[in-house]
Amino acid sequence: MAAVSDFFSLGSIVWCRTCYNKEIEGEVLAFDPPSKILILKCASTNGDPKLNDVNFINLSLVSELQVKKEVNHVPEVPQSLNLxxxxxxxxxxxxxxxxxxxxxxxxxxxxxxxxxxxxxxxxxxxxxxxxxxxxxxxxxxxxxxxxxxxxxxxxxxxxxxxxxxxxxxxxxxxxxxxxxxxxxxxxxxx
Structure with missing residues (x-):
């Protein structure tokens, strides 16, 4: 596998090939370094442009990985909940x-x-x-x-x-x- 980044910027576009030879490309929603789980928002497999698929990818099972577009700005902080x-x-x-x-x-x-x-x-x-x-x-x-x-x-x-x-x-x-x-x-x- 390619070197695993310690951090993926939220909103960056990442492409990877799994050990099952499946290619996945999408926007980074989250990354958990201890478990090496990357969550990507991808285009919907049913073709509906209003919907998205969310993939949880175990980077330990990825053979290739590329950051296609790095996002340098900090994403907006989500609004806090009204407890x-x-x-x-x-x-x-x-x-x-x-x-x-x-x-x-x-x-x-x-x-x-x-x-x-x-x-x-x-x-x-x-x-x-x-x-x-x-x-x-x-x-x-x-x-x-x-x-x-x-x-x-x-x-x-x-x-x-x-x-x-x-x-x-x-x-x-x-x-x-x-x-x-x-x-x-x-x-x-x-």
Missing amino acids: QRLNTRVRNQVDEKKRMLQAISANVSSEGQSLFIAIAKTISEVRWSNSEIVVWNQEVIISPPYQLENIRGNTTSKEYGYIRKVVEKHMKDIALSTQSPSVCQNNTSQ
């Missing part, structure tokens, strides 16, 4: 998963669990109190069997109206999903 935003997203996802787990682990009917999950998708302040679904710190409470007539709260409040609409939509969605197979059967039998 506060990422932490917030992680925390929100963990909270949502906990609510979903709480719905599944509650000792209630599948209808209650399903309604709880539907509400929790849009409202974060939802929890179980025994077998009752409590929304917005007891502004609205839904008791078994989790129908429209089982919603309690201030009937003139916006919160009550909103939860009522969520429950109505959930009940319609369930009704449609249970009717769909019979509708398909009716259509196919004609």
Whole structure:
């Protein structure tokens, strides 16, 4: 093999021939000197100009190597990650998963669990109190069997109206999903 450089500049164009006699040419994305792994961005093998192939090349298995174009300027430093935003997203996802787990682990009917999950998708302040679904710190409470007539709260409040609409939509969605197979059967039998 040709002498291995201790460093490949990011953005440089490199050509190599592997021990399997395969020729690879591409732009250097990364190079790890301890493992002698070179990562090249190459033209797509399917011919789509919008796509690229990424090849991981073990330089220990390369018989020839040439730097076709050396890049002398330092590439732009990538923008740093917004760790506060990422932490917030992680925390929100963990909270949502906990609510979903709480719905599944509650000792209630599948209808209650399903309604709880539907509400929790849009409202974060939802929890179980025994077998009752409590929304917005007891502004609205839904008791078994989790129908429209089982919603309690201030009937003139916006919160009550909103939860009522969520429950109505959930009940319609369930009704449609249970009717769909019979509708398909009716259509196919004609």
